[in-house]
Structure formats: C-alpha cells, structure tokens
Amino acid sequence: MTDQKNRVDYEQFIPRETGFIFKFIKKDNQFIHTFIEGKLIEKVGLCPKCVVGKSLFEFLPADQAMRKEAFYEKAWNGEHVNYEGSFGGIHYLAILNPVRQNGVTVEVIGSTIDITKEKTREKQVQQMEKLSVVGELAAGIAHEIRNPLTSLKGFAKIVKESVTDQALVPYLDIMLDEMDRINEIVNEFMFIAKPNENVNFQYINFHNLLKDCIHFMEPQANLKSIKIEFDSDMHIILNCDRNLMKQVLINLLQNAIEATEDSGHFIEVVLEEVVPDAIMVTITDKGCGISDSRSKKLFEPFYSTKEKGTGLGLITCKRIIDLHQGSIEIESKLGEGTTIKIFMPKNLKIDINPSQPKHLVG
Numbered sequence: 001m002t003d004q005k006n007r008v009d010y011e012q013f014i015p016r017e018t019g020f021i022f023k024f025i026k027k028d029n030q031f032i033h034t035f036i037e038g039k040l041i042e043k044v045g046l047c048p049k050c051v052v053g054k055s056l057f058e059f060l061p062a063d064q065a066m067r068k069e070a071f072y073e074k075a076w077n078g079e080h081v082n083y084e085g086s087f088g089g090i091h092y093l094a095i096l097n098p099v100r101q102n103g104v105t106v107e108v109i110g111s112t113i114d115i116t117k118e119k120t121r122e123k124q125v126q127q128m129e130k131l132s133v134v135g136e137l138a139a140g141i142a143h144e145i146r147n148p149l150t151s152l153k154g155f156a157k158i159v160k161e162s163v164t165d166q167a168l169v170p171y172l173d174i175m176l177d178e179m180d181r182i183n184e185i186v187n188e189f190m191f192i193a194k195p196n197e198n199v200n201f202q203y204i205n206f207h208n209l210l211k212d213c214i215h216f217m218e219p220q221a222n223l224k225s226i227k228i229e230f231d232s233d234m235h236i237i238l239n240c241d242r243n244l245m246k247q248v249l250i251n252l253l254q255n256a257i258e259a260t261e262d263s264g265h266f267i268e269v270v271l272e273e274v275v276p277d278a279i280m281v282t283i284t285d286k287g288c289g290i291s292d293s294r295s296k297k298l299f300e301p302f303y304s305t306k307e308k309g310t311g312l313g314l315i316t317c318k319r320i321i322d323l324h325q326g327s328i329e330i331e332s333k334l335g336e337g338t339t340i341k342i343f344m345p346k347n348l349k350i351d352i353n354p355s356q357p358k359h360l361v362g
C-alpha cells in the first residue's frame with residue numbers, strides 16, 4: 001500500500017478537519033511511526049516531519065510518551081485499544097487497530113478525533129446535574145428549614161431583649177447571626193432550584209436601584225474604610241425584577257468589599273449605555289483579584305475561597321441575569337483587582353406576570 005492509496009482510504013473514514021490517522025510498527029523493541037495525516041496534527045502542535053520515522057519519546061514529553069507506549073504495546077499484542085488524552089488544549093479520542101497477518105501484528109493503524117467540544121459539553125452537563133441535585137435538595141428541604149427557623153429567630157430575639165444576665169447577649173447575637181446565615185443559604189438554594197418562580201418584571205429606574213444598593217452596602221464598606229464611588233446621572237428605565245436585581249448588585253458589591261483590604265481603597269461603580277439597546281454596569285475593585293485557574297470555577301455552585309462563603313453568590317447572579325437575557329463577565333488580575341461587567345438589554349420584552357399592571361417603580 002502506498003501513502004497515496006492510504007490517503008484515499010482514510011479520507012472516507014476520518015473527518016480530516018477534526019482528526020488524524022497514523023500508523024506505527026515495532027522495530028528493535030521501539031514503536032516507530034510510519035505515517036500520519038490530518039488537520040488535527042498541527043492543532044495539537046505536531047507536524048508530520050516530527051512524527052514519521054520517530055518513536056513517541058522523540059516528539060512527546062516523557063510522561064505522555066510512556067502512557068501512550070502502554071497503549072501501543074496492547075495494540076501490538078492484538079487488542080483494539082481506545083484511549084482519551086489531551087495535548088495542546090485539545091481533547092482527543094484515539095483508536096488503535098492492529099493489522100494482523102498469520103496471527104502476527106505487522107502494523108497498527110491509529111485514528112484520532114478531536115472531542116474537545118464534546119468534553120466541554122460533558123462538563124456543562126455535569127454542571128447542570130450538580131445544579132439539579134441542588135435544586136431537588138432545595139425544593140425538598142428549604143421550606144422545612146425556613147419555617148422552624150423563623151420561630152427560632154423570633155424567640156431568640158425575645159430572649160435577647162429580656163435576658164437579665166448580660167453575659168449571655170453575645171451568645172444570642174451569634175445565634176441570631178448564624179440564623180441569618182442559614183436563612184441566606186436557604187433562600188439562595190430556593191432561587192437556584194426554581195429561578196422562574198415569583199419573578200416580577202416591572203419598569204424600574206435602574207440608576208436609583210443601583211444607588212439604593214450602594215447606600216445599603218455603605219456601612220459595610222465604611223467598616224473597612226472603603227469608599228464606593230458612583231457618579232452617573234443617567235436615568236435608565238429597565239424591565240427587570242427589582243428584588244432579584246438588588247440581590248445581584250448587593251452580591252457583587254459584597255464580593256468587591258470582601259476582596260478589598262482595609263485601606264481606604266475605592267470601589268468604582270459605573271452605569272453606562274453601551275450599544276443602543278443595552279446598558280452595562282461595571283463594578284471595579286482594587287482587591288485581591290482572581291487567578292486564571294480559579295476564574296474558571298467562579299460560576300460553579302459551592303465554589304468559595306472564603307471561610308464563611310456559600311459559593312452560591314455568583315451562580316445566583318448569573319441565573320438572575322440570564323433570566324433577564326443579559327450577561328455577566330469577569331475580568332481580573334491576581335493581586336490587582338477585579339472588574340465585573342453586567343450587560344442588560346434595554347427593551348426586554350418579557351412579562352412573566354402578565355396579569356399585573358406594569359408601572360414604574362424606583
């Protein structure tokens with residue numbers, strides 16, 4: 001068989017844009033490649049010249065070469081072998097088929113296809129599954145927790161007000177704080193489980209909403225001598241759920257405050273029109289920043305680097321913004337700070353509660 005002939009044969013089977021085929025033989029106890037073709041070769045950072053006539057150790061890092069050599073050995077012993085791997089950011093699936101003559105392997109034909117997209121999708125599905133587990137949990141127990149919690153909180157407050165032994169007050173304060181925290185987690189759980197429930201779209205002055213949220217967070221910022229700067233007089237009316245958007249802005253401001261050291265730094269909030277039909281809110285802090293490896297995990301449920309964090313803040317924000325057909329972007333540099341950008345459409349045509357009259361609030 002000539003290489004030209006091989007090309008014709010394999011083109012029918014291998015999607016050349018997304019894969020490559022190769023062959024190898026065993027010579028002097030080493031696997032030597034005799035052929036390789038396909039677009040994926042370059043994408044994974046190889047070239048036919050550096051593969052043909054060479055052993056695995058001549059063009060791959062030693063650990064990868066060793067791993068592959070074990071698969072090659074199996075194939076040479078007559079097995080059909082499948083394995084997955086990644087190289088140069090590409091995930092691939094490889095299949096090795098031994099060609100046997102009179103019970104002896106004379107060469108192995110391998111094919112590799114790019115499965116990066118499938119892998120990404122698989123990850124997304126796993127993410128969704130994780131969320132739906134959270135959802136089921138939430139639906140099942142959130143109400144059960146919230147009701148007794150309300151009585152606990154009420155009674156703890158009464159006890160705090162009437163307690164005669166002042167030494168007990170700090171303990172009651174801790175109890176109340178911890179109950180608030182349970183309440184917060186349960187509420188976030190419930191939203192993640194059923195984001196569409198009780199959504200109330202209204203026309204809202206977004207500038208005022210943003211200002212209210214900043215005012216709300218100011219005492220917390222002041223405790224760390226952080227100033228939140230917001231000067232915009234752009235009054236924009238958006239169709240959105242007031243409480244949910246409040247939750248987003250407060251979550252993001254809270255993260256910015258938590259990331260910033262006590263040193264009189266600024267957090268800058270900007271509201272602007274970006275394209276004719278969208279607005280952008282940016283929240284910029286000069287805090288600890290996020291490393292590249294961590295930034296991939298930010299929207300995963302329960303991912304938190306804080307001792308008391310829930311890891312549900314950003315995913316809740318994303319869900320809320322998705323519900324408003326907007327988007328959220330994070331730009332960050334470790335040690336320098338973080339900018340969160342929220343894009344929201346100006347003319348959102350959603351009306352989840354059509355029975356409710358639309359009116360302007362805020």
Ligand SMILES: Nc1ncnc2c1ncn2[C@@H]1O[C@H](COP(=O)(O)OP(=O)(O)O)[C@@H](O)[C@H]1O
Nearest residue numbers: 255256259304305306309310311312313314338
């Ligand atoms: N402005 C920010 N600066 C630095 N890190 C941030 C910022 N916002 C979010 N993060 C990182 O993202 C993680 C997840 O945030 P979030 O979902 O709000 O959960 P939590 O605040 O409960 O930890 C945080 O623990 C933190 O590591």
Ligand SMILES: [Mg+2]
Nearest residue numbers: 251255313314
């Ligand atoms: Mg948070």
